[in-house]
Amino acid sequence: MNTINISDVSLVTLSDPDAWHLLEVHMTLPDAIHGKAYKEWLFARTAGSPDAPFDVVQGGATLLMRSAVREHLRREHLPATHVSANQPPTQITTAPCCEEWLPGPLDTRDTVEHRELQSLAAQHADRLFAALPRRLKMTLAARACQLPLSTPDLLELAGCQCSTLHGAYREFAERVFDELRECYRGDDRDTVSDLAVEVFNDLTQRCGTWAENDNALQDILQSAGRQDGGGATV
Amino acid sequence: MTLPRVNRDQPDPDQTAHLSRWLREWELLQALAPDTPPRASHTPLALAGAADPNPVQAGDIRLLHPAIEPNGVRYVAVLCQQRGGDFLVAPFGLLSEPATQDEVTTGRTTPALRVLCAWNRFEMCRDDLQRSWLADRLNDEECHTLLTPMVTATATGAATWPADRTGPPLRHPLDPRWGYLEMESEFRQRACRPTRHGVVYDIGAGELRKAAETRTPYGTPADEDEDGDEDRSTPHA
Incomplete structure (x- = not known):
């Protein structure tokens, strides 16, 4: 309820027939070769399960219902942070996180300055990498290769x-980020954020290179690559 | 020391709105996630049921068997057949907006098939795909628009699509989309887990002597000929 703009749960609760209809509509692929294949999936879950078939099917339907409910809420209800345009503005609310995660494109006239920033980032990355513990290097290397941090061999x-x-x-x-903001307290905040992102990305690449020379870690990364067929980098 | 001043243009409002929508849906997904993940099936896939009668081919949209993905209904697009006989597939995304520049909208309105995750493509063996149900097929336009860029992409490069069909770039280490990529990478590992295929013995039935078969006494020349005894000193021609 905290994620959508509703204060009274009863206003969004569907009846049982409506809920099942919602599930059917959400899961069926219209005009498809086998648009109701999801029903095969539901009953295939009973194979080899120690639980009663009814419970297994019910559990599967619950999983699917979560997906249907999410789509229903996304389409039919506003987010909790939505503010009416008629409401007197007491504070301009933009999403600072969105602005930090997705800044605007670089001004093409600042190419030289950007290269200077990258060079400075490399110096900071040098210093940080030297003091980076092995476990953190492994984590960054795994991130660079898009290897899930939950990989059992990695955790071992x-x-x-x-x-x-x-x-x-x-x-x-x-x-x-905090260290750099403190170090460049008097500078433009957005530029400091850019520098921090450059430093972190530089560090991640260095850890990826470091992992290539670590036999144990390289085995894990290569093994994951063989199984996966290689996920592309973003 | 003063930092070199780097100016940025205003953020693309479409990208900002796109990211906001994605974040909201991601928040909903997490809020509705079950507390405990479903228990994976212990039945080998080969015994879990009959294969789909339709032979696997590029352009298929297949619904993965729950023995492969027990956490929910997941569809994959079959991209192409690899040299070893396995198939390269790309999963359809869980959310209605592409998360990054390496996810693309398909143009389909069905929630489960709206987004194709090119970055998360992986290899699956024919048997696993054969036991996953053929739900639909990509039409010629979809194959050309969606599959061809992925198939022709180099090993280190990413497939590219128009910016209005992909997600915003991912750059910040604390961006929540990393958590999404992590979750989907775990799905990829589950889906191509080799233990599901079991151990394959390459000894043919004819090579194993059955217990009830008659055997010539030890030392008989006929018996030694069968085994190609390496201790024999008879020179070969």
């Missing part, structure tokens, strides 16, 4: 759980 090599790697990654990223 790192000697920790998946949540630890995720936490370490996030904590390190935030530390890089």
Whole structure:
């Protein structure tokens, strides 16, 4: 309820027939060769299951219903952060995270300045990489190769759980940004953010290169590449 | 030290709106995710049911068997057959907006088939795809627009599509889309997990002597000829 702009749950609750109709509409592929193949999927789940077939089918239908509900909420209801245009503006609310994650394109007249920024980023990356612990290098290398941090071989090599790697990654990223903001306190915030992104991307590439010389990690990355057929980089 | 000032143009409003919509749907997906993931089937796929009668070919849209993906209904597009006989496939996305520049809208309105995730393509063996149901096929226009760029993309390069059909670029390390990529990478690992295929013994039935078969006494020349005893000293011509 916190994600959509509704205060009363009863306003969005569907009756049982309506809910099942929603599921049918959501899951059926119209004008397809086998538009109701999802029903085969539902009943195929019972094969080899120790649970009663009815429970298995019901569990599968619940999974599918979550997807149908998500689509229904996306289409029919506004997000909780939606503000009416008629409401007097008390504060201009833009999504600062969106602006930081998706800045505008670089001004083409600033090519020289951008190269200077990249060179400065490389210097910072040099310093940070030298002090980077092995586990963090492994995490960044895995990210560079789009290897899931939950890969069992990776976790065994790192000697920790998946949540630890995720936490370490996030904590390190935030530390890089905070350090640079502190170091360049008087500079333009957006430029500092650009520098931090360049530093982090440079570090990630260095960790990818480092992983190529680490036999144990390279085996894991190569093994994942053989199985997967190689996911493309974004 | 003062940083070199780098100016940026205003963000593309379409991209910003696109990302906002994606973030909202991602938030909904996470809010509606089950607390515990579904239990994977322990039945080998080969015993899980009859194969789909339609032979696998490029352009198929196949619904993965729950023994491959138990977490929900997932469709894949069959891109092409590889040299070893396996097929290269690309999954359709869970969300209605492409997350990054390497995901593309298909033009279809069905929620499960709106977005194709080129970055997450992987190889699947024919048997696994044969046991996954043929739901539909891409038409000629879709094959040309969606599949050809992926098939012809180099190993290190990404397929490209018009900007209005793909997602915004991903650059920030704390962008939530990394969590989405992580989740979908886990799906890819599940879908092409080799343990599902079991162990294959390449010894033919005729090569194994059955227990009830008669055997000539040990030391009989006929018996030694069958095994090609390496200790024999008889020179060959």
